[in-house]
Amino acid sequence: MERIMVAIDGSPDANRALDAAAKLAESTGAELLILNIGGEISSAEMRRLASADGDLSKRLKQIADDILKQGGKRAKRHGVETIRLQCEWGDPAETIIATAKHEKADVIVVGRRGRGRLSALLLGSVSQKVASLAPCMVMVVP
Numbered sequence: 001m002e003r004i005m006v007a008i009d010g011s012p013d014a015n016r017a018l019d020a021a022a023k024l025a026e027s028t029g030a031e032l033l034i035l036n037i038g039g040e041i042s043s044a045e046m047r048r049l050a051s052a053d054g055d056l057s058k059r060l061k062q063i064a065d066d067i068l069k070q071g072g073k074r075a076k077r078h079g080v081e082t083i084r085l086q087c088e089w090g091d092p093a094e095t096i097i098a099t100a101k102h103e104k105a106d107v108i109v110v111g112r113r114g115r116g117r118l119s120a121l122l123l124g125s126v127s128q129k130v131a132s133l134a135p136c137m138v139m140v141v142p
């Protein structure tokens, strides 16, 4: 295994996915690519940001960078040697799949649910779409 990609949205589920991915990377010597698809915030938060001073797109980039920075720190604690942080924009599931193809990931790791825990789905819509359409193995972490 050469490249393990984990998609994180800053949720507790995604943190568990990150821990599992980091352990796998540490034990196989694979590179760990940590990916966040930015811009996914609640409409209340979006309203707040839009009415606040400052550049909305910059603030969204900052939120994504914070999620990735926390993720990088968390992965380091597991002793992973090679960690790469990546931020992309677009539909989360489609962008996760496109990035996995582009980066030739051997496995995509996602959490079962994410930040949008309000819906009644058992599996989040992103994890469901990724598991259905990915070009490689998908690990769904409970």
Ligand SMILES: Nc1ncnc2c1ncn2[C@@H]1O[C@H](COP(=O)(O)OP(=O)(O)O)[C@@H](O)[C@H]1O
Binding pocket: 007, 008, 009, 011, 013, 014, 017, 035, 036, 037, 038, 040, 092, 109, 110, 111, 112, 113, 114, 115, 116, 117, 118, 119, 123, 124, 125, 126, 127, 128
């Ligand atoms: N914007 C995102 N960027 C990166 N990964 C994401 C994003 N949204 C979801 N994921 C991944 O998909 C998993 C499941 O989230 P999701 O399907 O969105 O469930 P929910 O509907 O509960 O938010 C997350 O734990 C994370 O691994």
Ligand SMILES: [Mg+2]
Binding pocket: 009, 114, 115, 116, 124, 126
């Ligand atoms: Mg979600």
